[in-house]
Structure formats: C-alpha cells, structure tokens
Amino acid sequence: MSRTHVGHVRKINEDRILDRSDRGLWAVADGMGGHLGGDVAAEMVISELRALADGMVPVSDQAIKIALDRANEKILEYGEVVGGMVGSTIVGLHIDGDRANLFWAGDSRAYLFQGSRYRQLTKDHSVVQELVDAGAIDQKFAAGHPQANVITRALGVDATLQIDFTLQAIEPGDVFLLCSDGLNSALEGCEKEERDFENDGAMADRILQEALALDGSDNISLVLISIASRGGAI
Numbered sequence: 001m002s003r004t005h006v007g008h009v010r011k012i013n014e015d016r017i018l019d020r021s022d023r024g025l026w027a028v029a030d031g032m033g034g035h036l037g038g039d040v041a042a043e044m045v046i047s048e049l050r051a052l053a054d055g056m057v058p059v060s061d062q063a064i065k066i067a068l069d070r071a072n073e074k075i076l077e078y079g080e081v082v083g084g085m086v087g088s089t090i091v092g093l094h095i096d097g098d099r100a101n102l103f104w105a106g107d108s109r110a111y112l113f114q115g116s117r118y119r120q121l122t123k124d125h126s127v128v129q130e131l132v133d134a135g136a137i138d139q140k141f142a143a144g145h146p147q148a149n150v151i152t153r154a155l156g157v158d159a160t161l162q163i164d165f166t167l168q169a170i171e172p173g174d175v176f177l178l179c180s181d182g183l184n185s186a187l188e189g190c191e192k193e194e195r196d197f198e199n200d201g202a203m204a205d206r207i208l209q210e211a212l213a214l215d216g217s218d219n220i221s222l223v224l225i226s227i228a229s230r231g232g233a234i
Helices: 038-054 061-082 127-133 181-189 200-214
Strands: 002-005 015-020 025-032 087-096 099-105 109-114 117-120 164-169 175-179 220-229
Touching: 002 015, 002 200, 015 038, 015 220, 025 038, 025 175, 025 220, 038 061, 038 087, 061 087, 061 099, 087 109, 087 175, 087 220, 099 109, 109 181, 175 181, 175 200, 181 200, 181 220, 200 220
Parallel strands: none
Antiparallel strands: 002 220, 015 025, 025 087, 087 099, 099 164, 109 117, 109 175, 175 220
C-alpha cells in the first residue's frame, strides 16, 4: 500500500515509489536537484528496480546492487548534461521467505510497526547522524539542527555507490514502513498509541494526513508492507 503527496510548499514531487508485491520488492526514492531534475533522478532509480522486478533474474542483494549501480551511472551522466548536481536517496525492502532484506542510501527510512509500537530499522547517512553517533549532539536535537538536510550518501553523487544492507526477521502481523524524509520528522510527532485500522489503506491515509498536518513542507511518500503470514506479505 503506497501514498505520495507533493506537500504544502513544493511545486514538484521529487519522490518516486516502487510497489511490486508480486516480486516482494518495494522502494521509495527521494530526488534531489529541484528544477534541475531531482524527479528525473528518482525515476531513474525506481526504473532500474522496476526492470529488475520485471526481469527473469532472481531478486537478491547482488541484483539490487547492480540495478542501483546502473541508476547511479545514469544519474551522473544526466547531471553532466544539465550542468548541475542531481541525485536521489533510496530505501527499499525485499521479502525473501521469513526474512526482510532492507537496503538504503541517504535519509529515507524504514520502520517496523509491531502492534502499537514502532522502531526505526535504518540509520541515516547524514551529517547530523554522524554528529549524534560521535556524541556531539543529542538525538532529540537532530531534527532542528541547521545541517539536518545534509546527507552523506546518495545516488548520483559519486562514481562509487555505497549501499547499506541489513536483514530483519519477520513475524505475522509485522508492518514495514518505507518513507522519504518528508515523513521522518512528522512521524516522530505522530501519536504512538494503538493503531487499530481496518486495513493498510486506512493506516497509510492516517499517517499521511498526520504528516501533512504536522508539517508538509517537503514531499511525503510512504509504502506499507504487511506480513500476513510467515513468509508472506500483502
């Protein structure tokens, strides 16, 4: 289940989403570059992952890395054509049996909802996160830091792409959330009480509306993946 919104301020939605439950592959890309084509960069990322999902090659960490390397090369070439830096973050999930394979670069995030609680599964590739890790600032001040939007990894920035991968065991009832950074700070302000919704559509709508009410200064995109049974997602 996916949702995307341009927000209250931006004129262009630079976010792109992949929702391929048939192949157990989901992703959110957040483009950077504004009028130079951040939306184009994000689309290049999702297009390569879509091609992987459409192809005959098994989806694996290696296949995902190859697809993202191709996207990285295309974005770098596009940046040379337009004469400026364009790029895109990525966060994605591949369900493989009873394991969730997460991959990301930048500050788009993955969360795991279990009942009324949720926790962040990814760590931002950002200047502020490095400051937090070094003990220079407290996590509670991270969102309001002057360099809060400065990321240290993205596609289209360097010829050598660094992608983090991690495995997460899954259980029936788990709900994974992938989102662009337009939802990050807003999610922290959302109510953490029991989210007893009839379906993922209602949950996605509620999260989006809460985010828009709390902020909405950036594009907001999210994908929800529910684990219906062991080894199965809907």
